[in-house]
Amino acid sequence: MNMELNSVxxxxxxxxxxxxxxxxxxxxxxxxxxxxxxxxxxRAGLQLxxxxxxxxxxxxxxxxxxxxxxxxxxxxxxxxxRLTGGAYLLWLAYKSxxxxxxxxxxxxxxxxxxxxxxxxxxxx
Numbered sequence: 367m368n369m370e371l372n373s374v375x376x377x378x379x380x381x382x383x384x385x386x387x388x389x390x391x392x393x394x395x396x397x398x399x400x401x402x403x404x405x406x407x408x409r410a411g412l413q414l415x416x417x418x419x420x421x422x423x424x425x426x427x428x429x430x431x432x433x434x435x436x437x438x439x440x441x442x443x444x445x446x447x448r449l450t451g452g453a454y455l456l457w458l459a460y461k462s463x464x465x466x467x468x469x470x471x472x473x474x475x476x477x478x479x480x481x482x483x484x485x486x487x488x489x490x
Contacts, residue, residue: 389422 395418403411
């Protein structure tokens with residue numbers, strides 16, 4: 367009995383360790399935080415980092431709570447989630463291409479930092 371408990375605890379610790387490693391490894395979110403901080407200042411970068419951390423924490427808690435088991439039970443729901451996610455990515459690609467084709471003038475740093483503007487636009 368004690369041996370089973372030890373293996374379960376070790377399994378949980380390994381899962382949390384892998385989650386922590388994946389969370390702190392550099393990726394697109396870290397690049398977005400760095401780019402935002404360089405473009406709009408430290409405060410905007412910290413606000414974006416807070417939004418990324420909150421989103422990652424929410425996903426981790428839902429996964430730990432067994433959302434993956436629920437989705438495995440109802441396989442058709444995962445198909446709808448994939449299709450919706452794919453459509454969203456196509457929409458983002460369309461917006462990116464449209465933006466790239468348009469000639470853009472870079473605003474001054476004072477305008478980008480948005481003196482007096484709400485920081486919530488960087489959080490989410």
